[in-house]
Amino acid sequence: MTTQTDGLLIVGEELCEKLVGRQQAFDAVQDVFAAMARGGAWNFPVIREALGYADALYGFKSGFDRDGKVLGVKSGGYWPGNAEHGLTNHQSTVFLFDPDTGRLSALVGGNYLTAVRTAASSAISIAHLARKDAKVLGMVGAGHQSAFQLRAAAEQRDFEKVVAWNPHPDMLPRLAAVADEIGLEFEAVSQQELGAQADVIITITSAFEPLLLKDWIKPGTHLACMGTDTKGKMEVDPSLVAAASVFTDEVAQSVTIGEAQHAATDGSITAEAITPIGAVINGDHSGRTSDTEITLFDGTGVGLQDLAVASVAARLADEAGLAQRATL
Structure with missing residues (x-):
């Protein structure tokens, strides 16, 4: 959706959920990861600040996909007390602009899309990096996002069980x-038992200390670390990050606000050792090289993911004649 001829499109949360499913999100995010790796799309610096009010984090993620002609910004953040109000902790809105004129073309609800695009990212990593014979999926975290993660992951391999x-x-x-x-069979287990059983592990928490230790993870495991990314964030042991083959959506974010930040700080991993997942998608990197290799995807959540799925929502809503319109 790159032009604005009949006013500003407004696409609400319910409409986004109706129009953008897991496959649409997977395709949109995979395409933009590939464009990033080719140099045809790039993210702008992230602004993310603690408000000093309601324990909230607030910020902006933005970028430009030249290949897909998508320009915009997601504004929002994380309010940890929202469950008490019947709301999701993550609240956001995506603003799309016409890259040819700079005019605001669409306002798109970002809450559902944030969940579905985050799940798409981990699913893409599983599709390209997990062993083909993976049977047990491990889930660390059971908040709002976890259900999206589980559903998307289950479509990538023939899993038999969830721990x-x-x-x-x-x-x-x-x-x-x-x-x-x-x-799928389901079992609640300890962290150590989860590492012993799981072939693929998704972490989706807001932890600032390791929830999984290196010695608990068996050879050949694929991990997708998808939790809240900010300075100090840590879901797994930094020594596990250092021992794994690390892939990410964007290297700059991985080593500053992502799961790799601590290993990067202590020098046990360098930015040059981290591979953009888009390089694997494009066939420029082989991805997993053996059945015993531990692979780790550091999903930091780039703005281009949000713009990609919001653009799909805006286009589908416009084509179906379902979006509201307004004049600025």
Whole structure:
């Protein structure tokens, strides 16, 4: 959606959920990762600040996909107390601009799209990096995002079982219900047992200390570290990051606000050792090289992901005549 001829498009949350499914999100995010690796799309510096109010983090992610002609910014953040108000912790809106004129072309709800594009990112990493014979999926975290992650991951390999751990065990039954719905056995386990069983592990938390240690992870595991990315974030042992073959959406974010930041700081990994996942998608990097290699995808959440799925939502809403329109 790159032109504005009949006013500003407004695409709300319900419409986004109706129009953009897992496959549309997977395709859009995979395409933009590939464009990033080719140099045809790039992210602008992230602004992310603690408000000093409501324990909230607020910021902006933006970028330009020259190949796809998508320009915009996502504004929003993380409000940890939102569950008490019946809201998701992540709140955001995407602003799309016509790259030919700079005019605002669409306002798109970002909450559902953030969840579905984050799940698409880990699913893409599983599709390209996990062993083909992976049977057990490990889930670390059972919040709102975890159900999206589980559904998307389950479509990438012939999993038979889900093992899960969450710091608040009372949240696990919701994830168990999703596993049951898609026909997978579910078991709540300790962190160490999760590492012993899982062939693929997704971490989706807001942790600032390691939840998984290097010695718990078996050879050949693929990890997708998808939790809240900010300065100090840590979901897995930095020595595990250093021992793995690391892939990411954007290297600059990986070593500053992503899972690789601590290993990068102590010098056990360098930015040059981290591979953009787009290079694997484009066939410029082989990805996994053996069945015993530990691979790790550091999903930092780049603005171009949000713009990609928001652009799909705006286009589909416009084509269906379902979007609201307004004049500025």
